Amino acid sequence: MGDDSYKTETKKVEYSRGLEGVIIGESTKCFIDGEKGYLAYSGISIEELAEKSSYEEVCYLLLHDRLPSRAELKEFSEELKAYREIPDDVYREIRGSVRYGVHPMAVLRLAVDRLSIFDEEAEIFNPSANYRKALKLISKLNTITAVIGRAIKGLEPVRPRQDLNMAANWLWMFKGELPSKEMEKIFDIILILHAEHEINASTFSARVVISSLTDIYSAVVAAIGSLKGPLHGGANEDVIRLLEEIESGVGNGVSVEDIIISKINKKEKIPGFGHRVYKNYDPRAAILKKIAEKIAEKDENIKRRLEIGKRIEKVMIEKLAQKRIYPNVDFYSGIVMSYLGIEPRMFTVIFATGRIVGWCAHILEQLKDNRIFRPRIIYTGGEKTYISIDNR
Numbered sequence: 001m002g003d004d005s006y007k008t009e010t011k012k013v014e015y016s017r018g019l020e021g022v023i024i025g026e027s028t029k030c031f032i033d034g035e036k037g038y039l040a041y042s043g044i045s046i047e048e049l050a051e052k053s054s055y056e057e058v059c060y061l062l063l064h065d066r067l068p069s070r071a072e073l074k075e076f077s078e079e080l081k082a083y084r085e086i087p088d089d090v091y092r093e094i095r096g097s098v099r100y101g102v103h104p105m106a107v108l109r110l111a112v113d114r115l116s117i118f119d120e121e122a123e124i125f126n127p128s129a130n131y132r133k134a135l136k137l138i139s140k141l142n143t144i145t146a147v148i149g150r151a152i153k154g155l156e157p158v159r160p161r162q163d164l165n166m167a168a169n170w171l172w173m174f175k176g177e178l179p180s181k182e183m184e185k186i187f188d189i190i191l192i193l194h195a196e197h198e199i200n201a202s203t204f205s206a207r208v209v210i211s212s213l214t215d216i217y218s219a220v221v222a223a224i225g226s227l228k229g230p231l232h233g234g235a236n237e238d239v240i241r242l243l244e245e246i247e248s249g250v251g252n253g254v255s256v257e258d259i260i261i262s263k264i265n266k267k268e269k270i271p272g273f274g275h276r277v278y279k280n281y282d283p284r285a286a287i288l289k290k291i292a293e294k295i296a297e298k299d300e301n302i303k304r305r306l307e308i309g310k311r312i313e314k315v316m317i318e319k320l321a322q323k324r325i326y327p328n329v330d331f332y333s334g335i336v337m338s339y340l341g342i343e344p345r346m347f348t349v350i351f352a353t354g355r356i357v358g359w360c361a362h363i364l365e366q367l368k369d370n371r372i373f374r375p376r377i378i379y380t381g382g383e384k385t386y387i388s389i390d391n392r
């Protein structure tokens, strides 16, 4: 180079570590007001959707940016149902890859990749084929995750039913028995709360991958890989580990507060707390906490864990008030999921079961007005002279 161009080239644009505060495009899918702790999907608040809607309706809303009529919702739900079955080869892939220590999210990543091989439209890129692939992914991922849930316990798969909605059908496939109306409603809300969340790491990954105009499956596989991490979807599993650690510590005469304060002092991150965007209570955490409070009235285990959870929350907010750290979606979701009989290693997989629609909605939106993502990075390696190998 012989000049300082490598030093000046990348200084032309502003650098934001972790892309904090960087706008990467426009979207009609989701709005978050982090200061107020407000979240809406396609303009409708999460509180209203959790109370009044269904996961299928939320899927329609996110894909079409409007609520469906009764007839449209029926047709849409029927189309999703028609895609529920997965190829035998995918069942075999799941059972073959479930080994001790293999994370269920890794199995999910493999299974979705495998699924792509069986979609004859995988490499057809017109808008209607892409939309169909999105519906197939939403529907089949629901089946795949239930199969994973059974396979990790060494159980045979239970095939999907056509007479159930997505939430009930998932619980049916996972447990092999029909869920109560209460369980079905709680699971439906869990799916709704996880369906979409603006440009988080996994959704951004999906958008980056699809921006090269590759296939939708590749983008979803990337998103699954991103969600798996403990700073993103993996945090819900860590929350239960924390609760277990506290339960055993408290038995030895240490208080919840002592444990958390000692972790804060050691600069450990407490899972289920903090958020890049929310500087207030995550509204999804508030909804899940209310559900946990309701079920705690009849379940002693949930009651005990919820009490610990609330004490953690109190000490975190008191100690980290200046950093504006509050519970995020992952903090109370594990407690609620355990009430449904879902074990911690499945929590992130459940997150993906809901989030698949958000990923697909963003992928389709990206394709409507695509420009490949190609940012820069600041080169800090210095200039070097090439020295022949004999002289090094």
Ligand SMILES: CC(C)(COP(=O)(O)OP(=O)(O)OC[C@H]1O[C@@H](n2cnc3c(N)ncnc32)[C@H](O)[C@@H]1OP(=O)(O)O)[C@@H](O)C(=O)NCCC(=O)NCCS
Residues within 6 Å of the ligand: 018, 230, 231, 232, 233, 235, 268, 269, 270, 271, 272, 273, 274, 275, 276, 277, 320, 323, 325, 328, 329, 330
């Ligand atoms: C979500 C998360 C990754 C956001 O990361 P981020 O925007 O890069 O925020 P930072 O990690 O820079 O945190 C800012 C400050 O708050 C502190 N902080 C953030 N989350 C914290 C947590 N969960 N526990 C304790 N301190 C936390 C950081 O230590 C940092 O303090 P410092 O300024 O003294 O160094 C982060 O809050 C986190 O790791 N949370 C735990 C994992 C989790 O629950 N993830 C699920 C997200 S939905």
